[in-house]
């Protein structure tokens with residue numbers, strides 16, 4: 001919650017899987033799957049990784065260890081409930097293959113399809129003695145639900161499945177964000193549960209990359225390359241961190257987090273670029289006593305150019321290519337910077353300067369609105385500054401010795 005507050009992250013709903021409502025909902029989902037004949041009990045022996053909270057197939061191990069946690073899985077033999085995932089594998093494969101927009105990035109498709117090809121029914125419960133804090137299986141309190149079964153259910157329970165039908169209809173089929181190690185859960189197992197419930201598959205599954213340490217290694221305490229978000233917030237503030245994370249780093253590739261890169265990007269695009277141009281526009285508007293909100297003074301060609309950039313950036317947002325949207329907005333601002341240098345409105349007569357400044361005002365208001373999802377704080381202040389014709393230093397240059 002603190003994290004959301006400091007980084008200006010807003011949400012419709014903050015959902016906890018520890019709530020009573022969630023437990024009731026997960027039990028209800030279990031009951032529906034059971035009523036479809038998709039849950040059965042059988043004796044099971046398997047290799048269980050505590051870190052993954054899941055069973056692993058022997059072929060998935062690297063030298064006998066979990067490839068994600070580098071620990072040896074434990075051998076469990078017990079009676080488990082199973083979900084009939086094999087029944088739905090064909091339909092899921094068909095959906096994944098025939099919907100190029102379903103999965104992002106494209107490179108994950110093969111990984112998912114390979115998993116689906118060998119997909120077996122999956123254990124979805126544990127003995128209560130092994131998992132005492134889990135949600136009890138309806139009608140069989142000696143067993144608790146496999147953690148992933150109830151955790152996955154939150155994608156529809158949080159959107160109002162059964163509890164708020166109208167709200168749910170507006171949300172589902174939804175878009176899911178997925179961690180790189182989580183593909184099989186969200187891309188395969190969860191899709192099987194949805195099919196069993198008679199619900200449409202997830203509309204889009206976005207598998208984000210991992211943010212690596214500055215040394216391009218996975219962050220870990222033992223390597224000493226961990227970067228704390230709160231520390232970065234204290235050092236740079238929310239907008240600079242957000243700009244770097246959302247606008248510069250690639251959303252679907254593993255990327256190193258480097259302060260030097262953050263500083264360079266924010267100084268170039270926000271301090272010297274966007275922030276400086278807003279300041280100069282307002283400064284010249286005041287100095288030359290020009291109304292910078294006069295839409296009758298915007299040139300048609302200039303407006304068309306800005307509108308085209310706007311459409312391109314919006315398309316990138318809609319395709320969840322955030323870094324691409326930001327690149328287009330940065331180019332638009334750079335164009336504005338070049339424009340002010342060639343026009344030299346400080347030398348122009350009043351009539352020409354009016355056109356130059358109103359063109360720029362149009363461009364910067366468009367850029368501010370487009371920047372809103374990335375840097376909401378600065379974008380709001382930029383719009384306010386142009387509206388009130390009040391000079392504001394939006395983005396001070398970051399000096400190297402911060």
Ligand SMILES: [Zn+2]
Pocket residue numbers: 049050051052053066067068069070
């Ligand atoms: Zn593991």
